[in-house]
Amino acid sequence: MRASISLTLLGCAAAALAFAGPSAAQQTDTTHSPAVEVAPRNARPHRDRNLLTPEEFASRHDPDAYQLIRALRPGWLRGARGVSSVQTSSSVVVYRDGMRVGGPRALLDIPAESIREIRYFDAIDATQRWGTDHAAGAIVVTTR
Template sequence: MRAFRLCSAGFVALQLCLVVATPTCVSAQDSTKAAAPKPKPKGRANLITEEEIAALGGTVPTAYGIVQRLRPAMFRVRSSGASSGADGSQDVTANEIQVYLDNQKMGGVRTLEDITLSQIKEIRYLSASDATTLFGTNNAAGAIQVVGKR
């Protein structure tokens, strides 16, 4: 009889522990859900819109800084082959992403530093094939197209 009482007391103590511990487990799960990472901002990886630029509040004065802040992947060269001319010479600019402002070739990515915030409507990355279709040869690394405000 005494063993039964000890077992009963132990069973009651176990039940009490489960009742007390269960809300703790649930609240721990809830806090994990609350600490989940925030979703990434909606937008396309190859486009920086006028709204995104405005959201920076003028803290980034050039196109280079805007791309660096919002879409640094645009600076990564996705193709490594240089184009060869008819005489076998290599064009070194083919390995560099080219920049176009309102469809006028500016040069390499550093020319984005010459394009000011007040000039920019949107910035778009073009793949090598899209850039070659739109702007012709010497765009094997892709292009960054800046559309100016009109």
């Protein structure tokens, strides 16, 4: 009887050690792991390709929003690509301070010095936000 109790206690102790995990001596030091990467100090901040801010066009002397976009993000002014552009000729829709003002020519009426930011929405995002008739996307100009 005594031997069976000893074996039972020994089995319980072994099971407890198995569930406890590795001992402190078996654990490895992960503070100096080679998997940790440090970003380089001179890394350029990620630029949003769908946004133009005054910091990006401060050194430019373009008179209006159209010229700014044409110089810095000309792809925004191009029409829709692919099969749909063959079937329908669509152009980007322009919004100024939340109101629809027309096509790309409306950008000529927005002075560059009054612009807070210009944001581009591709066809999918523009259609989800404003509905159909945005096959070439939308340009939203926010003024001061």
